[in-house]
Amino acid sequence: MEDSKIIEILRILENISHIKDIDTLLEQVLLEARKIVNAEAGSVFLIKKNYLSFEYVQNDFLHGDYENSSDYMYTKKKIPVDNKSIAGYAALTKKSLIIDDVYNISINKPYSFNSRFDKLSNYITKSVLTVPLINNREKVIGVFQIINAKDKNGKVISFTEDDSFLADLFAKQAVIAIEKAIMTREIILRMISIAELRDPQETGAHVNRVGAYSVEIYKHWAKKNGITEKVINYNKDILRIAAMLHDVGKVAISDSILKKKGKLSETEYEEMKFHTIYGARLFSNSGSEWDDMAREISLNHHEKWDGNGYPGCINDLKCEELNLGNGKKGDDIPIYARIVALADVFDALMSQRWYKEPWPEKKVFDFIHEESGKHFDPSVVESFIQVKDRIISIWGKFN
Ligand SMILES: [Fe+2]
Numbered sequence: 001m002e003d004s005k006i007i008e009i010l011r012i013l014e015n016i017s018h019i020k021d022i023d024t025l026l027e028q029v030l031l032e033a034r035k036i037v038n039a040e041a042g043s044v045f046l047i048k049k050n051y052l053s054f055e056y057v058q059n060d061f062l063h064g065d066y067e068n069s070s071d072y073m074y075t076k077k078k079i080p081v082d083n084k085s086i087a088g089y090a091a092l093t094k095k096s097l098i099i100d101d102v103y104n105i106s107i108n109k110p111y112s113f114n115s116r117f118d119k120l121s122n123y124i125t126k127s128v129l130t131v132p133l134i135n136n137r138e139k140v141i142g143v144f145q146i147i148n149a150k151d152k153n154g155k156v157i158s159f160t161e162d163d164s165f166l167a168d169l170f171a172k173q174a175v176i177a178i179e180k181a182i183m184t185r186e187i188i189l190r191m192i193s194i195a196e197l198r199d200p201q202e203t204g205a206h207v208n209r210v211g212a213y214s215v216e217i218y219k220h221w222a223k224k225n226g227i228t229e230k231v232i233n234y235n236k237d238i239l240r241i242a243a244m245l246h247d248v249g250k251v252a253i254s255d256s257i258l259k260k261k262g263k264l265s266e267t268e269y270e271e272m273k274f275h276t277i278y279g280a281r282l283f284s285n286s287g288s289e290w291d292d293m294a295r296e297i298s299l300n301h302h303e304k305w306d307g308n309g310y311p312g313c314i315n316d317l318k319c320e321e322l323n324l325g326n327g328k329k330g331d332d333i334p335i336y337a338r339i340v341a342l343a344d345v346f347d348a349l350m351s352q353r354w355y356k357e358p359w360p361e362k363k364v365f366d367f368i369h370e371e372s373g374k375h376f377d378p379s380v381v382e383s384f385i386q387v388k389d390r391i392i393s394i395w396g397k398f399n
Pocket residue numbers: 246247275301302
């Protein structure tokens with residue numbers, strides 16, 4: 001085995017150890033695992049309540065390039081952890097598995113290949129390398145499955161023992177980063193569930209969706225604006241978490257306002273607007289990029305492109321006596337907040353609220369078109385429309 005491969009793995013592990021967001025991390029882990037063994041496709045699962053839940057599916061053959069290769073990530077699909085499936089078997093036995101041809105698995109094996117996805121997508125899976133993700137307490141937290149190894153000429157070949165060794169080595173170390181990112185996500189969701197206790201509309205599902213929509217819109221917008229892939233990958237990692245926390249400042253708003261069933265009085269509505277400032281205060285100390293983005297989003301997610309939003313320019317976030325300023329306009333509103341503004345409104349319109357029924361999809365999209373240049377940044381609306389399919393599948397996944 002070449003030493004250069006092991007050095008390459010160490011370099012990759014160093015890079016992924018900085019990724020804080022679990023979705024970005026899993027996508028990257030799968031991509032790198034495929035690169036290490038030169039494979040065309042793959043999927044990664046996490047174990048959730050004794051099921052293997054599909055997190056990411058990548059397929060260069062079906063989706064062309066890496067940019068589009070994670071097309072099926074927003075699926076609700078899951079399979080039981082049992083020995084009937086290949087992934088389930090690897091999870092149960094805690095051992096990696098090499099299969100040369102999934103359509104010729106011996107009938108003596110307990111597992112078989114589910115060809116449904118192949119049939120649906122006109123793809124032919126042949127060789128598969130399945131690797132359990134095992135933490136240092138010997139617990140299996142997930143599985144990744146690498147599909148169709150290729151030789152130098154692009155011909156599908158079998159995986160080798162060397163491939164399996166390298167993938168195992170990579171998986172063992174990647175698990176450390178994955179567990180750390182899962183913990184970060186759990187802490188964020190716990191912060192959000194505290195906010196949810198206060199404001200029943202700010203649910204885990206809503207914030208998960210707002211985080212995911214924001215990433216999809218940003219990726220498109222940033223590419224269109226010439227931002228490099230490296231920078232996009234870095235920012236989207238921070239953006240998802242920061243976007244999820246957009247309304248966390250509501251913890252400081254009194255119950256009589258948050259839980260009021262009925263129209264807020266003018267003073268109550270004014271008080272409600274301060275949730276933007278209260279949220280920004282939570283992230284005003286550390287000065288890390290993560291805090292900076294969370295602060296920008298909390299503070300500005302109700303600003304409007306035409307200047308009719310709130311809270312406007314605030315000179316001193318910590319000032320005891322708060323007053324709203326003149327609404328910020330256009331590019332004065334940070335891009336991340338312009339994106340979250342649209343993601344948040346879209347989700348609220350699609351959802352049931354105590355004061356409204358969900359709007360039909362067409363009405364929501366028409367409304368967003370109408371508000372382009374008024375409430376929303378037209379370039380953000382344009383990107384949102386371009387990634388419409390992904391937005392709709394996110395809506396389906398976390399619903
Ligand atoms: Fe808000």
